[in-house]
Amino acid sequence: MATSSPGVTAPPYCDRTAPPPKIRVRNLNFFYGRHQALFNNHLDIPEGRVTAIIGPSGCGKSTHLRTYNRIYELYPDQRADGEIWLDGHNLLSPGTDVMQLRQRLGMVFQRPVPFPLSIFDNVAFGLRGQRLPREEVADRVEGALRKAALWEEVKEVLHRPGTCLSGGQQQRLCIARAVVMEPEMLLMDEPCSAIDPVATAKIEELILDLKGKYTIIIVTHNMQQAARISDVTAYFYQGRILTVGPTVEIFREFSLLEDVPSQERLEALLARAQETQALLVS
Amino acid sequence: MRYRPPTGRKLVNWVVSGGAAASALVGIVFLVWITWEVLYRGITALNWDFFTHLPTPPGVPGGGMANAIVGTLVLTAAATAASVPLGLLAGIYLAEFAEESRLGDLSRFSANVLMGLPSIIVGVFAYALVVLPLGNFCGYAGVVALAVIMLPVVTRTTEDMLRLVPNTLREAALALGAPRWRVTLAVVFRAAKSGLITGILLAVARVSGETAPLLFTALNSPFWFHSLAEPTPNLTVTIFNYAMSPYHDWQQKAWGASFLITFGVLWITIVTRVMLRERKG
Numbered sequence: 379m380a381t382s383s384p385g386v387t388a389p390p391y392c393d394r395t396a397p398p399p400k401i402r403v404r405n406l407n408f409f410y411g412r413h414q415a416l417f418n419n420h421l422d423i424p425e426g427r428v429t430a431i432i433g434p435s436g437c438g439k440s441t442h443l444r445t446y447n448r449i450y451e452l453y454p455d456q457r458a459d460g461e462i463w464l465d466g467h468n469l470l471s472p473g474t475d476v477m478q479l480r481q482r483l484g485m486v487f488q489r490p491v492p493f494p495l496s497i498f499d500n501v502a503f504g505l506r507g508q509r510l511p512r513e514e515v516a517d518r519v520e521g522a523l524r525k526a527a528l529w530e531e532v533k534e535v536l537h538r539p540g541t542c543l544s545g546g547q548q549q550r551l552c553i554a555r556a557v558v559m560e561p562e563m564l565l566m567d568e569p570c571s572a573i574d575p576v577a578t579a580k581i582e583e584l585i586l587d588l589k590g591k592y593t594i595i596i597v598t599h600n601m602q603q604a605a606r607i608s609d610v611t612a613y614f615y616q617g618r619i620l621t622v623g624p625t626v627e628i629f630r631e632f633s634l635l636e637d638v639p640s641q642e643r644l645e646a647l648l649a650r651a652q653e654t655q656a657l658l659v660s
Numbered sequence: 661m662r663y664r665p666p667t668g669r670k671l672v673n674w675v676v677s678g679g680a681a682a683s684a685l686v687g688i689v690f691l692v693w694i695t696w697e698v699l700y701r702g703i704t705a706l707n708w709d710f711f712t713h714l715p716t717p718p719g720v721p722g723g724g725m726a727n728a729i730v731g732t733l734v735l736t737a738a739a740t741a742a743s744v745p746l747g748l749l750a751g752i753y754l755a756e757f758a759e760e761s762r763l764g765d766l767s768r769f770s771a772n773v774l775m776g777l778p779s780i781i782v783g784v785f786a787y788a789l790v791v792l793p794l795g796n797f798c799g800y801a802g803v804v805a806l807a808v809i810m811l812p813v814v815t816r817t818t819e820d821m822l823r824l825v826p827n828t829l830r831e832a833a834l835a836l837g838a839p840r841w842r843v844t845l846a847v848v849f850r851a852a853k854s855g856l857i858t859g860i861l862l863a864v865a866r867v868s869g870e871t872a873p874l875l876f877t878a879l880n881s882p883f884w885f886h887s888l889a890e891p892t893p894n895l896t897v898t899i900f901n902y903a904m905s906p907y908h909d910w911q912q913k914a915w916g917a918s919f920l921i922t923f924g925v926l927w928i929t930i931v932t933r934v935m936l937r938e939r940k941g
Binding site for chain 1: 832
């Protein structure tokens with residue numbers, strides 16, 4: 379892959395001490411038809427860390443995440459422009475092999491969506507295109523289910539439909555399905571919003587286990603969750619990134635665990651973000 | 661509250677609801693009447709010979725419609741085999757690939773028009789297309805006519821059923837790096853499976869009672885089914901011929917054949933109903 383560095387201005391925040399960014403987002407704008415949902419997003423995602431994306435509903439968190447694997451392209455009226463550099467390649471450029479990109483960046487969605495297939499075939503689905511020998515597929519399925527902490531619960535019933543599992547199990551099945559592809563990153567779009575606290579705890583444990591091996595980005599509504607599992611936090615508001623930094627600092631600065639930041643404060647930050655933006659552009 | 665005599669509004673309400681109920685009753689009465697007549701008269705005409713023997717000339721006792729039963733099954737099966745793959749592919753195209761394209765709109769519109777086309781016109785079309793060039797009535801022409809009638813039904817139900825599959829499922833499969841065709845065949849198709857089978861069965865039910873398109877094409881034959889290159893015996897045209905004949909024993913046989921078709925279609929309809937209900941549940 380060609381290595382060309384993004385020749386654009388620096389983002390508001392750069393993690394100099396942390397590992398090199400796996401992904402650099404520059405000047406990302408997103409449109410639903412005529413409605414613009416993201417404005418000039420700049421973001422660096424450190425490799426091997428957990429990055430949390432937080433912010434109020436409808437602020438563009440999921441939209442931002444969905445540009446990384448270009449899944450929005452399923453809908454003809456959605457459009458992204460700007461640059462997203464993954465290992466020196468702008469993945470928004472037309473030449474990108476989207477299928478390969480999606481194999482490199484696994485995604486876990488808000489609601490667990492098991493395919494109408496057996497548990498085994500659900501996990502093996504992504505491998506089917508690779509013409510692997512049977513034993514290897516079985517091994518990798520087992521490995522992924524173990525990583526997703528689901529193996530012990532389903533090893534006897536691999537032939538049963540994935541839809542007969544509980545909600546929490548289904549979500550871990552979806553994680554196994556993504557992990558089996560041995561992706562470089564996991565994009566998690568509120569993976570715990572539709573499941574119970576016990577299952578949530580299991581998934582958080584899982585995320586901490588996977589950290590280091592995978593670069594993980596998690597969109598979440600749950601502040602405690604972001605504080606517990608993430609290293610870096612990006613705060614989104616009205617389609618803009620207000621601030622990015624180590625989770626501890628961001629949470630101290632905004633006292634996010636105690637209170638929701640006041641409207642005035644967010645507006646002030648938004649104005650500041652827009653000013654910085656204007657400076658960077660000029 | 662002051663007592664008020666029935667006013668115009670109440671009267672209108674009474675007339676409308678009464679009229680609606682009466683109309684519904686008329687529909688049901690005829691349905692039950694027809695079903696009862698076919699059942700009562702048809703079932704007495706059925707016996708072992710009916711399913712195993714060739715027809716006899718009027719007045720000769722015994723004989724059956726084995727050839728027409730086989731012929732109808734073959735014609736319907738061949739038409740299904742010809743139209744289902746095409747219809748499924750067209751439905752996939754409309755639902756998955758052509759949401760906002762000109763060609764998609766055009767195909768959808770044509771399918772809708774084709775669905776409303778009187779079947780006798782399809783029969784004449786197949787006559788001009790197959791019978792005239794070949795020079796004789798043949799089963800192939802009948803298959804073409806029936807397939808043309810089935811095609812839009814399969815296409816539209818396939819499209820509708822695929823559209824019912826939520827996009828989250830497509831997203832989840834695409835996000836694993838699977839190509840679109842595999843997402844459609846391995847995931848979306850399975851999710852819509854019972855709906856797709858329902859569509860095919862409804863199309864089969866639709867053509868299994870068709871007479872007009874066969875009159876011009878497959879015609880009929882009193883002999884065993886041999887090949888689709890010859891006139892092919894079938895139940896519906898046999899019913900038409902026998903019911904119009906002055907012979908009492910032929911008329912009896914027509915009732916028997918009507919019974920077979922009516923309850924065959926009824927059975928298919930019930931099966932599809934049950935499948936659709938399971939899908940919802």
